[in-house]
Amino acid sequence: MPWYNEEQLEAARQMTAMEYLQKHQPYRLKKSSARNEWELTDHDSFKINGITSKWHWKSRDIGGISALNFLVKVEGMEFKEAVEQLLGEEPSYIPPSPEEKEKKPFVLPERYPNCGRVRGYLCKRGISAEVIRYCRQLGILYESAPYHNAVFVGMDEEKKPRYAFLRGIFDRDGKSFRIEQAGSDKRYAFCVPPVKKSRRVAVYEACIDALAHMTLEGNTADKYRLVLGGISAPKEGEKRKPGKNPPALESFLSRHQEVQEIEICTDHDFAGKWACEQIKQNYQGRYHILENLPQTEGADYGDLAQREAEKRMIKKYGWGR
Secondary structure, eight states: OOOOOOHHHHHTTHHHHHHHHHHHGGEEEEEEESSSEEEEEEEEEEEEEEOOEEETTTTEEEEESSHHHHHHSSOOOOHHHHHHHHOOOOTOOOOGGGGGGGOEEEEEEOOOOOOHHHHHHHHHHHHHHHHHHHHHHTEEEEEOOOOOOOEEEEOOOOOOEEEEEEEOOBBTTOOOEEEOOTTOOOOOOEEOOOSOOOOOEEEEEHHHHHHHHHTTTOOOOOOOEEEEEOOOOOOOTTTOOOOOOHHHHHHHHHHHHHHEEEEHHHHSSSHHHHHHHHHHHHHBBTEEEEEOSSOOOOOOHHHHHHHHHHHHHHHHHHHTT
C-alpha cells in the first residue's frame, strides 16, 4: 500500500478548498447573501469564504480551510485517496469565477463489465436480489469502472440518463465515498418506478433507503420510490425559516399528474422528522400525505433492512448462539 512522505503531505495541504472547488467543481458553488461568501448547491448549510477559503458545514458542525480537509470531511474520501488526488495540483492557480464557467456536461461513469461487487455489497446491506435485479433491468443501477462504485441513475421521461449518484462500496470507519456525478440535474433524481402507473410516490433521503424499504415490503414495485438527494435541516434547537420544496419532488409531481399520494419515508431522527413536517405543511391539501418513518428511533430503512438480513442469517446458520 503506497504512502507519502512529509514533503508530499505538505504539498497536498497547500491547495485551499475554494481553489479546489473553483477549479474542479465550479457548478457546485452558489453565491450566498453574505459578502465574499459562497455555498454549495447540494448543501445549503455549507458556507465558504471566497477570499480566506475558510469553510463551515453548519448542519454537521465541521470546518476547515484546505482542500484536503474538504475532500476527507465533506466528500468522504479516504485520506490516502485525497492526498493522491491533490498531489501535482498547482495551488497558486486561480481559475475564472464560477459565474463565468459553463456547467460541465453530464456523462455517466464508465460501466464495469459486471455488477458482482455492488451486488455483494447491497446484499450485505439487506437489499434483496430481486430488488437489485429489477433496478439493473431498468438500467438505473450498475457498477462503475475502475473504482467499483454503485451508480444510481436518474432518468427523464424519454429514459435518458440525467442524474447519477455514486456510492462507494468500501466503507472505512463508517465513512464511504458519496458524490453526485458532475452535471447531474437534481430534478431527475434516482427513482424506482412501479411496474404499472401508480397514484403514490414514496420519498427517501438516500438511494439505499429506497431499495431497503422496497425489500422490506416484499420486493413490491407498486409505487414510485423517489430519492430526494438528502435533506437540509437545522440543528436540533436551532430556529430556521420553513424549508423549500425539494427540487426532485417538485419536478416529479409536475411530470406525474396521476400521483395523488405522497408517502414520507425520511429517517427517524431530528432532521428526518423536520423534513417530514416541512413536506406535510407544503403539500397538505393538494396531496394525500402518509407519514411512514421507520418505527425505530434514530434509524433509516437501510438500517432496518440490514438488521432483518442479519436476523435471517442467525436463524439460518445459528450465528450468535
